[in-house]
Amino acid sequence: MLDILVAGGGYTGLSVAVSIKKAAPHLNIMVVDGAPDGAWQKDGRASAIAAAASRLLDALGVWSEILPKAQPINSMVITDSRTADPVRPVFLTFDGNVADGEPFAHMVPNPAMVGPLIEMAKxxxxxxxxxxxxxxxxxGPGSVNAHLSSGETLAARLLVACDGVKSKLREIxxxxxxNFDYGQSGIVTTVEHERPHGGVAEEHFLPAGPFAILPLPDNRSSLVWTERTHDADRLVASDDLVFEEELERRFGHKLGTLKVVSGRRAFPLGLTLARAFVAERFALAGDxxxxxxxxxxxGLNLGFKDVAALAETIVDADRLGLDIGSLAVLERYQSWRRFDTFRMGVTTDVLNRLFSNDITPIRVARDFGLGLVERMPTLKSFFIRQAAGVSSEGNPKLLQGVLP
Known part of the structure; x- marks a missing residue:
């Protein structure tokens, strides 16, 4: 019988398996994933890894493999304007370090993160x-029986579902x-530009939604471009000339000529929060x-917080001789993560509603608020540490760079 079966072999599922196995080598762990072996290498996306998450990856022994392919975010610039405005005034800037030599975040191509986690798991x-x-x-009382697509049935003490925001196992x-549908989609693509970005991340708040420019190595940037869903679908389906023209209107020309160097895809945006994170011999993690x-x-960093809390919960219970799949044990994980997740969901919901509009009184009020924060270094430092995930007391050990 397995101790733990993880459904989903992305960075969350792999991190769950590696973190528990590294701290408790005697536990028998399996990860199953529906994609073919090697499909992760074709993922053209990149992710923002907060400082706390990079500490976790360092504790797992993979950060040294990831770092050479990562781009530190040295600073962040926030603007608020209309798409057609010739000038975009900067309302807020953040220095990128939470400590000397430690940026608050890195941009990492997804394959550069998944590959080392796979090798460590093996x-x-x-x-x-x-x-x-x-x-x-x-x-059942002593195990969960999981039925695989191969026709096999496996018994495990605990099943961890890391199978995405539309989780089939959560439904079962x-x-x-x-759930709430924002009527927006996020267009994700990568561009190459003439001039260096200097490690500066930019978030332009536009009436349709935020347009984020996130620096990557080699004069490239990852874009997360929010539009109303019908406009996003039209842009993704348009020819290259139309797409790049619309892109330049939002990106600007300060980094020179732009070239789209990856496929473009649109993902529907919404809010999905599970009402419970656990059931008997079952736990949810990540999306x-x-x-x-x-x-x-x-989003990704919330998943790493789940990993750290779940790993510590299971490892501590195992050391005490408790049943790692029992609801009594898993309740600790749920209580650790549910409120923080709800708070972040509400925060992002409010921010999106506040900034994804062109209502003049709201625009004036939010710009005044951004300008006020810009003039308060202590408050700016608080926000950057929150974004980096290093300010919360009671953080799981892995987010402090220590194995549970």
């Missing part, structure tokens, strides 16, 4: 199975969600537990 003895999904499960477990607006860049 070296620790975690079994990885690809082209395989958990199609159903039933929890009977866990309800709070399966929460899907939030990318306005704050915290």
């Amino acid at each position: 070296s620790l003895g975690v079994e990885l199975r690809y082209s395989t999904t958990v199609d159903g499960f039933r929890s 477990a009977g866990i309800k969600t709070v 399966a537990a929460h899907g939030i607006h990318p306005i704050s860049g915290q």
Whole structure:
């Protein structure tokens, strides 16, 4: 019988397996993923890794492999304007360091993160199975029986669902969600530009939604471009000339000529919060537990917080000789993560509603607020430490760079 079966082999699922196996090598852990082996190498996206998450990855022994391919964010600039405005005044700037030599975040191409996690999992003895999904499960007194797409049935003490925001396993477990559709989509692509970005991230608040420019190595930037869903679909389907013209209107010309160097895709944006994170012998982590607006860049980092809390919960219970799949043990994980997730969901929801409009009184009020924060260094420092994930007391050990 397995100790832990993880459904989903992305960075969240792999991090769950590696963090627990590294701290408790005797536990028997398997990860199954529906994608073919090697499909992760074709992922052209990049993710913002907050300082706390990079500490976690360092504790797992993979950050040294990731860092050479990462781009530190040295500073962040926030503007608020209309798309056609010739000048975009800067209302707020953030210095990028939370400590000497430690940026508050790095931009990392997704394959550069997943690859080292896979190699670490293999070296620790975690079994990885690809082209395989958990199609159903039933929890019993001593184990959960998971039915795989291969036709096999596996018994485990705990099933961890990391199968995305539309989690099939969450539905099978009977866990309800709070859902809201923003009527927006996020266009994700990568561009190459003539001049260096200097490690500066920019977020332009435009009436349709935020337009984020996130620096990557080699004079490239990752874009998260929010538009009303019908406009996003039209832009993604348009020819290259139309797409690049609309892109330049929002990106500007200060970095020179732009060239789109990756495919462009649009993802519908909404708020999804699981009403519970656990059931008997079952736990949700990552996007399966929460899907939030990318306005704050915290979606992935919320997943790493789940990883750290779940790993510490399971490892501590195992050391005490407790049943790692029991609801009594898993309640600790739920209480650790549910309020923080709800708070972040509400925060991103409010920010999106506040900034994704062109109502003059609201625009004046929000610009006054941004200008006020710009003039208060202590408050700016508080916000940057919050974004970096290093300010919360009671953080799980992994977010402090220490194995549980």
